[in-house]
Every structure is written in structure tokens, then in C-alpha cells.
Amino acid sequence: MSMVDYSAILAGTSGVRVVSSTECFSHAGAGLPVVVVENKLGSAIFALQGCHLLSFVPAAGEEILWLSPLAMFEPGKAVRGGIPMCLPWFGGHPAGLQSHGFARTSDWTLEQVSQQADGSTLLTVSLSSDAETLAMWPHEFRFEMQIEVGRELKLTLNVDNLSDTPAPFTYAYHTYFAVADYTQSPIYGLEELTYIDTLGEVTRRHQSGTLQLTGSTDRVYLDVPQVQTIVDGARKINISSTAKSSIVWNPGEHADNMADVGQYRQNFVCVERGDVFDNAITIAARSRFSAEMVLSEER
Numbered sequence: 699m700s701m702v703d704y705s706a707i708l709a710g711t712s713g714v715r716v717v718s719s720t721e722c723f724s725h726a727g728a729g730l731p732v733v734v735v736e737n738k739l740g741s742a743i744f745a746l747q748g749c750h751l752l753s754f755v756p757a758a759g760e761e762i763l764w765l766s767p768l769a770m771f772e773p774g775k776a777v778r779g780g781i782p783m784c785l786p787w788f789g790g791h792p793a794g795l796q797s798h799g800f801a802r803t804s805d806w807t808l809e810q811v812s813q814q815a816d817g818s819t820l821l822t823v824s825l826s827s828d829a830e831t832l833a834m835w836p837h838e839f840r841f842e843m844q845i846e847v848g849r850e851l852k853l854t855l856n857v858d859n860l861s862d863t864p865a866p867f868t869y870a871y872h873t874y875f876a877v878a879d880y881t882q883s884p885i886y887g888l889e890e891l892t893y894i895d896t897l898g899e900v901t902r903r904h905q906s907g908t909l910q911l912t913g914s915t916d917r918v919y920l921d922v923p924q925v926q927t928i929v930d931g932a933r934k935i936n937i938s939s940t941a942k943s944s945i946v947w948n949p950g951e952h953a954d955n956m957a958d959v960g961q962y963r964q965n966f967v968c969v970e971r972g973d974v975f976d977n978a979i980t981i982a983a984r985s986r987f988s989a990e991m992v993l994s995e996e997r
């Protein structure tokens with residue numbers, strides 16, 4: 699595993715380290731460079747591959763993110779769990795390019811680290827276009843993620859279209875939330891909305907009342923309110939975002955055919971905030987698009 703030397707960026711900031719994932723997790727695979735952030739308000743770990751959050755624990759709270767015990771930490775392979783970033787397209791690609799875009803398996807660069815006055819830590823991570831990305835997505839770009847680790851986890855995605863043509867764009871924060879049992883964890887904030895059911899034949903449906911998953915589910919809720927709340931026993935996990943869609947997913951019984959999920963499917967639910975399907979956007983030439991997501995825990 700090759701490690702970039704980040705000592706100049708980390709100098710002067712305490713509580714941030716760049717190490718091999720093998721130091722933090724006992725998962726299979728060669729390992730990936732991860733950034734470990736610890737302060738008095740909370741702690742987080744993210745992989746530089748994909749700018750992929752793997753853990754967030756608010757101080758005195760519990761792990762918010764689910765990371766599969768069967769996850770593989772291999773260069774070029776998306777890790778199962780945490781917050782894979784899907785962009786610059788979400789889902790399948792018409793020409794058969796990799797599902798959920800190339801950003802989640804690309805190596806992002808740690809640009810800046812700073813300590814905020816309230817004790818939180820702010821990190822900036824980026825990915826820029828090159829010949830390989832231009833062959834897949836014909837726009838020069840700079841993707842930037844600002845990661846603020848405090849009592850809450852705040853992620854701000856800035857997408858600069860540096861090209862002279864408008865860029866059609868879909869994305870999602872594909873968050874896997876840790877719950878004791880996804881069939882006992884109601885999700886509030888989607889009541890009476892229209893959703894696209896993508897299991898089998900794609901159909902449009904209406905959500906009557908509160909959503910409670912009972913098995914295999916793959917849905918795109920459109921024009922959602924800012925906040926969804928997952929109730930996991932005595933705690934509530936709040937997901938607040940500027941994104942207009944919520945993709946709700948658990949493979950249910952199909953997890954038996956997924957080498958990195960299997961029997962552990964019961965312990966997560968994905969509520970993914972993004973702009974997809976009818977909410978897809980176009981970023982004008984030489985313009986910036988920004989999207990924010992904040993995760994917090996309540997008891």
C-alpha cells in the first residue's frame with residue numbers, strides 16, 4: 699500500500715493521523731490509507747480512496763455508520779459500508795461504466811486540516827479530472843469535500859465544472875446507518891411522498907404513512923424534506939441535507955448473494971441523500987454546485 703507523506707499538512711494540528719486501515723480495522727484485503735480524526739466532540743475515520751467515511755462516533759454516543767464485518771479494503775474496490783460517495787453519476791451508466799461513478803474508487807488528496815474554535819476539526823479533500831476521468835466524463839472538474847468532525851458530522855460537497863460545456867450530474871451520499879435491526883427501525887420524513895420503486899419493474903408509488911422496511915427494498919424518494927430520522931431503539935439518527943432525493947436500500951434476502959454483506963444485512967439501512975432521477979441536475983459551464991449533509995444523534 700503506498701502512503702503519501704501528509705506530515706506538512708498535519709503539522710500544527712493535533713488529533714489527526716494518516717495510517718493504514720489495517721491499524722483501525724481487522725477487515726480483509728491489502729489495506730487502504732485512512733485519516734483518523736479525534737477531538738473532544740467526536741471522532742471519525744475516512745479512507746482517502748473515494749473520500750469514503752467509515753466511522754463517525756459523537757463523544758458519549760455510539761457509532762452512526764455501519765461498516766460490514768465482511769468489507770474488503772482493496773485499492774480500486776468500493777468498501778461495503780460507511781458513506782461511499784456516488785458521483786458524477788448515481789447508479790448504472792448507459793455505456794456500462796462502473797456503477798455509482800468513478801469517484802468512490804479514485805484516490806482523493808488531503809488538502810487542508812484545521813482546528814475550529816468550538817473544538818471541531820475541518821478537513822478538505824479533493825479530486826481533480828485527468829485523462830482517465832475525461833475519457834469517462836467529458837468535463838474538467840474539481841470535486842472538493844469539506845469534512846467537519848464535531849458533535850455532528852457535516853459534509854459539504856463542492857463540485858466545480860471547469861469545462862466550457864454544461865455537465866449533467868447525479869450524486870449521492872450513499873450512507874449505511876448502523877441499526878440493531880432494519881426491520882424494527884422506522885424512517886420518518888418520507889410520509890406521503892412519491893417514490894420510484896426500482897425492484898423489478900420500475901414503478902411510481904405513493905408512500906402512505908411512515909416507512910418501515912420489511913425486506914429487500916430499493917426506492918428513490920423524490921423532493922424530500924430537509925430531514926429524515928431513523929429510530930434505532932432508544933436513539934434517533936437525524937439526516938439533514940440540501941439534497942432533494944432519498945434513496946432507501948437494503949438488499950434483504952439478496953444479501954446472501956453478496957460476498958461482503960451476507961448474514962449482516964439486518965444491521966444496517968441505507969438512506970442516501972442525493973439528487974437523482976427526476977431531481978438530477980446540470981451544472982452550468984464554469985460553475986459550482988454545492989450540497990451539504992449533516993448527521994447527528996439524539997436520545
Ligand SMILES: O=P(O)(O)OC[C@H]1O[C@H](O)[C@H](O)[C@@H](O)[C@@H]1O
Pocket residue numbers: 776797798872916917945946947968970
Ligand atoms: O453494490 P453497490 O454498487 O455499492 O450498490 C449498492 C446499492 O446502491 C444503491 O442503494 C442502489 O439504489 C441499489 O440498487 C444498489 O444495489
